Structures are given as structure tokens and as C-alpha cells.
Amino acid sequence: MFVDMRLRPPVAGWKNARLYSLQAFQSLAHPAYPRPKGAETHDMADVIAEMDDANIEWGVAMGRQSAGPLGSLANSELEERQ
Numbered sequence: 001m002f003v004d005m006r007l008r009p010p011v012a013g014w015k016n017a018r019l020y021s022l023q024a025f026q027s028l029a030h031p032a033y034p035r036p037k038g039a040e041t042h043d044m045a046d047v048i049a050e051m052d053d054a055n056i057e058w059g060v061a062m063g064r065q066s067a068g069p070l071g072s073l074a075n076s077e078l079e080e081r082q
Contacts, residue, residue, distance in 0.1 A: 002054065004051065004058070008061065010047060011077050013073035020039055049059045058062065
């Protein structure tokens with residue numbers, strides 16, 4: 001069993017942040033590490049499927065108060081059902 005201690009689900013606060021940006025991904029892209037489907041579709045079902053494929057049983061997502069391109073995410077947004 002594995003735990004993803006930095007899960008970033010596709011919730012509104014992150015969908016438009018640099019984290020989910022195709023341009024940001026391409027600037028760091030490596031052929032051995034393709035862009036995850038969940039980052040493409042912004043669909044939580046795809047994120048869960050990726051976690052299942054990687055044998056990740058739990059994901060920890062924390063609120064984040066950051067300026068600029070990193071995005072900001074209130075804890076209350078994580079409580080909402082997506």
C-alpha cells in the first residue's frame with residue numbers, strides 16, 4: 001500500500017493553476033513520463049484510476065494559500081464533492 005502525500009485533485013482552485021497547465025508540463029516533459037490522463041481531462045475518476053494503477057490506496061490533499069502561478073486552494077474547496 002502507498003500513500004500519495006501530495007495529491008492535487010482536479011478541483012477548481014487548481015484546474016487553472018500552473019499545476020494543470022499543458023505549457024508548464026511541456027517545459028519539464030520527459031519521454032519516460034507522459035502527462036497523466038487526469039491532468040488532461042480534469043476528471044477525478046481518471047485520477048482515481050491512476051492511483052489504482054500505481055497501487056496508491058490513500059491520497060492526502062491539503063489546502064494551499066500560495067501567490068502567483070502555483071494556485072491557491074481553500075480547505076473548504078476540498079470539502080466540496082466534485
